[in-house]
Structures are given as C-alpha cells and as structure tokens.
Amino acid sequence: MRATIFYGPGDVRVADRPEPTVLDPTDVVVEVTAGCVCGSDLWDYRGVRPTAKPRHIGHELVGVVTDAGREVKTLGIGDFVIAPFDLSCGHCQACRHSFYSACDQVTFVGGTDRQGRVVDGGQGERARLPFADPSLVKVPGPIDPELIPSLLTLSDVFPTGHHAAVSAGVGPDTTVVVVGDGAVGLCAVLASARLGAPRIIAMSRHADRAALAREFGATDIVAERGAEGIAAVRDLLGGDLADTALECVGTDLAMEQALGSVRGGGRVGFVGVPxxxxxxxxxxxxxxxxxxxxxxxxxxxxxxxxxEDVLAGTVNPGMVFTQTFALDDIAAAYEAMSNRSAIKSLVLP
Amino acid sequence: MRATIFYGPGDVRVADRPEPTVLDPTDVVVEVTAGCVCGSDLWDYRGVRPTAKPRHIGHELVGVVTDAGREVKTLGIGDFVIAPFDLSCGHCQACRHSFYSACDQVTFVGGTDRQGRVVDGGQGERARLPFADPSLVKVPGPIDPELIPSLLTLSDVFPTGHHAAVSAGVGPDTTVVVVGDGAVGLCAVLASARLGAPRIIAMSRHADRAALAREFGATDIVAERGAEGIAAVRDLLGGDLADTALECVGTDLAMEQALGSVRGGGRVGFVGVPxxxxxxxxxxxxxxxxxxxxxxxxxxxxxxxxxEDVLAGTVNPGMVFTQTFALDDIAAAYEAMSNRSAIKSLVLP
Incomplete structure (x- = not known):
C-alpha cells in the first residue's frame, strides 16, 4: 500500500509499504477515508524536534474497518470509525480515570507499538490500529460525506482544543484568552464557545485565522504580543485580566503570553506540544x-x-481544513501548512 | 519596643526598634500576643535565599488592637485578631476572586509596604499592620489561652496546608501523598483529613513528625524517597499511584517526588516557597x-x-508548636527549628 514517510526535515514522500494486517487479537485494520497534517507534524518537518527517520507520519484518521482481531468485540468489518491519535489500553489506572493520553501503554497512530512494531499512520491508504475496542469510536452510518472533515477533527484537534478549555475550567462564568491561531487554537475557541464562555479573546495576526476564530465564537481578536498583548487584553476587559488562558502552541513565548494574560488565581489550560x-x-x-x-x-x-454536536450540525470544526490534497501531493500538503497558506491540510488517499 | 532583626545567615537578635504607630488611615497597631518562626524564615537563616539585611523578620502573629486608623471600620481597640501573613487591599481583581495572596498590593507582615515603610514582624512586641479591614480576622472574646497556639497557626501554616489540599482538589474520593513533614506538611495532612480524604500517606523520616502526622489523620507513613518512595506508595495503594500530592517543601526534589507520586491525570497542590x-x-x-x-x-x-473548627475544638493544629521561647531567646527558637529539635517554635514577647 501507499503511505507517507518522513525522510527528514522538509522531505515527506509517499512510498510503497507493507500491507497492514492484524498482528494482535485486539487490532483492527482500517481503510483510511481521510487523514490530515497536524501542526505538531511541522515540528518534525521544520527540524525543530529531533526524530527518528525515515518513519511513518500522520496521527489523525477516520476510516472503515476491513479486518478485526478475534478479541475485538465492539467493532466489525464495514464500521466507520474515528481513531483518536492516542490509542490506549482501557484498563490501567490512568485509563480508569479517563486520562487515556496518560495510559501506561499509550500508543500513537503513525508510531510504533510497545513491541516496536509499526502502527501505520493516517497519511496513507490503510492502517493497523492496536487497542481497537477501548480506543476507536464507531459512527453510525450512513456517513454524510460533507461531515467527513468535522469527523476527522475528532481524531485530534477538536478534542485537543476542548481539553485546553476543560483543563482551564472554561464555562459560562469565565473570560478566555486563546494563545495560538492554528487549528488547535481555533478549536479551543470553538470549544470555549460551546462551553458557554461569554468573552473569548483570540490572539491572531492572520486575517484568515482571525475570521475563522470569529466564526467559531471569538468575541475579540488581539494581534499584539507580549506586554502589548496583555495590555490589549486589559483594555478589552475593562482593566482586568482574563480568568483563563489556553496555550495552544507549545513554545515558551506562548506559555509566557498565557500566564501573563490571566488574573491572580487564574487558570491556564495548555495543549501545545512542548x-x-x-x-x-x-x-x-x-x-x-x-x-x-x-x-x-x-x-x-x-x-x-x-x-453528538458534529452529527447534530451545531458545530462545524471541519472548517479548519482550508485545503484538500491527494495523498500523492503530500509534500504540498505539508508545505501549505508550513507557509501558512492553509490553516490545516486534509489528505485523501 | 523590642523586635527581632535578621542580621544575616545564622544571626537573628532582638533589638530596640521605633514604636509602631498608625501611618495610614487603614492601619492598625497590635500588641503581639504570640508569634512564631516559619520554615520559610529558615531559607534566610540558612543563607539559602539571598535577602536584604538587616531587616525585620517573622510574618505570623496574633494580637490585640491598640490603635486604629480613622478609616478602619470593622476592628476596634481591644479586639483580638489573627493577622494573615499576606495583607491585601481587598478590592483588586485577585482580591475580588478571593486570591488575596496575588493582590496587586500584597504586603507581608515583617516586610515593607508599597511606600517602602517598615511593616513590623510577628517576632516582636508590637506591629503596625496595613490593610486592616480586608485582612485581619477578629476572634470573639474571651480568648481561651489554651487556644492561642492553634489560633496562631491560622496566620499561615494551617491555611497554607489547607491551600495545598484545596488546590489539589482533595476530598472524600481522593488519595493523598503529602511531601514534607514540617509544620505546613503536617497541617496539609490535617487539612486533608478535615476534607475527608480516605487515605493520607505522609512522607516522613522523623519519628516525632510521623507521630504527629498520624495524630493529624495520616493513615500511612513512608520514609523512603525518590523511586523507592514512589514504589512504597504503590505498595500501599495496591499498585496504584495517588490521585493527589501536596508539595510542602519548596525544593526541586520535593516537586519531583510529588509529581512522581500521582497517577496520570492527577493533581499536585504546591505551597512550598520555591x-x-x-x-x-x-x-x-x-x-x-x-x-x-x-x-x-x-x-x-x-x-x-x-x-470555626479551631474554636469548636474539632482540630488542634497548634500541636505543631513543640517548643515555646521568650522573645529574648529568639536565636534559640531559630536554632531549634534549624536542627529539627522543634517542629515549630512559638515565640512569646
């Protein structure tokens, strides 16, 4: 099958790879319906984060189950599933408390499993996915093709933006500053609006992203950074700072901005990959x-x-995908995100 | 009047100081009934933390109001008051959210005010205290002398231990590891028990402190540190880690111990002065x-x-005071805490 391989900074290409098969009785194999490029993939693409290479890449996907191990109970062939980027065992202490990302055996789509075997990525035709029962979520069919982009955001960016908001305690009584206007930051805006935040200040200096932030529920946009950004927040809030800030970038500067934007006793939710x-x-x-x-x-x-909200049409997080690419054009999909001509690139195998 | 002055590492002495008077209309002057030495004073005493010297020292006190500025409304001469170590304006954004310690004008007992004028300390005969109305808490008389030690802990260590527990979300559903067996750590044990924690593991390797931890509600004592300490926690919790940990020391090692003692998705409350x-x-x-x-x-x-609980006799945090000193013996009060022969030293002017 064809899948994306990361060869090194600036060099991602599609290559022929072994056909994925069920290896463990709790695995499934899925035919990828859609995958995408994540802002965190850019850390590798830009050479910011050292990484093994060459290797599979792409941790977001939705697809259809084509094979299932004998212990898989809740999923069957033909099911349309959302794969969370972080697959988890479902029974360790962290999983029992619903902190699946801190699972003792957490395994990433597009990474390797605990035995060092490849877990195929979302930027390819098919993928073997471990821990299928406790991890994958089945979507009842038939699937409206128009919903595919929004369903795909459930693999990572929408839950990640939501996690920032939940971790900061965002609700009807809290003002919010969102630091980062990538797909995660924009989803954090959407999640904050969905949780009822009355005032959502998005820090953005790109017109397309600021416009989408407003569409998602931002009440204000601040283009300034550092002390000027904090002063702008104070201006908007009548001299006050925000109750909460959501750090959706992963840099020291963004963390500093978030910490400086909240009042004494405030809360920062952070999801930017450090x-x-x-x-x-x-x-x-x-x-x-x-x-x-x-x-x-x-x-x-x-x-x-x-x-539930995606299926009801009350939220449309799929709007973060502003460009769509064929799998063979994967290099262009990365470049569009790296040069900011796309907010997020959808990839169709 | 006589008050303690910190001259440098290892050198604290009582000296003659100017008599405190009301300087601002929101000040009171109190006659100190009892003061004490704090673990954080030892950072200075041991030379760990650079500090201006010579200067007043001692931020905990209870006492009787002897003079009040013309704008003080809720306190009068003769009132017995508890002074929180952190005096606050009462009307800035942090104060409006009850985070008085993050007040824009936070002023410490035994420090200086925003105009650079001395705020007398608790290790002396009398003290001028700014922000009296929003900061001091009046205790209805007559005062039972036996309660003085427990009332004095309300100035800092008991609320500080309680803050660690509240910040970590300790309650009837959470297991707790308390890192630090000084007065604050012991008060964190007491606070956790008061909040209903079913399992409280105190990390202590001193018999007197471990005994008091048990008296305060610790269900288990762990003497090991580092990876061995974490393994001991797992042993006690059937292979699990704790839901919460309370860092009550202020060192990297203690923070590491706290972080390593909680499960994925757990919470650390930290109050150790870094x-x-x-x-x-x-x-x-x-x-x-x-x-x-x-x-x-x-x-x-x-x-x-x-x-309320101190007055009702349901908690007795004053047990952290294991030795009492006259003001003139202040050097001995410090030395007893520094060499761990006292858990906490009470000082009577």
Missing part, C-alpha cells in the same frame, strides 16, 4: 496562584459528546 | 496530564472556616 524542552516558571505560579493543567488530550474521552 | 528558582518540567505535566496549582496561600480566605 517544543525544545520548555519549562513553567514556578515562581510565577507561586506568587500569582495560577493553576496549570492540560497536556496531551485524552481524545477518546471527549469524542462521544463532541460527535 | 527556593533556588526551581522549575516545573512541562514535559512531565504534558505527557502525564498532571495539573499543578497552589502557591502562596490566600490565608484570609480560609481563616473564617478553619477558625
């Missing part, structure tokens, strides 16, 4: 009583409730 | 979905509810 070993300054947390939580999203926990 | 610019490793928070919150305690917020 690039370059960033640290949280404990002195700031101590003196300003800021709580910080979040991290890698337990996507599986949130998919059912978010799926 | 010594030496410690940092929180964001990669650990990210991959294990650990939430961290706490910091300097908004003591004023918690005093009324904790006071």
């Amino acid at each position: 690039a370059g070993g960033s640290q949280v300054p404990i002195g700031t947390l101590f003196s300003r009583n800021i709580t910080i939580g979040g991290g890698m999203a337990p996507a599986r926990r949130y998919i059912p409730e978010l799926l | 010594a030496g610019g410690s940092q929180v490793p964001i990669g650990t928070l990210f991959s294990r979905n650990i939430t961290i919150g706490g910091g300097m305690a908004p003591a004023r917020r918690y005093i009324p509810e904790l006071l």
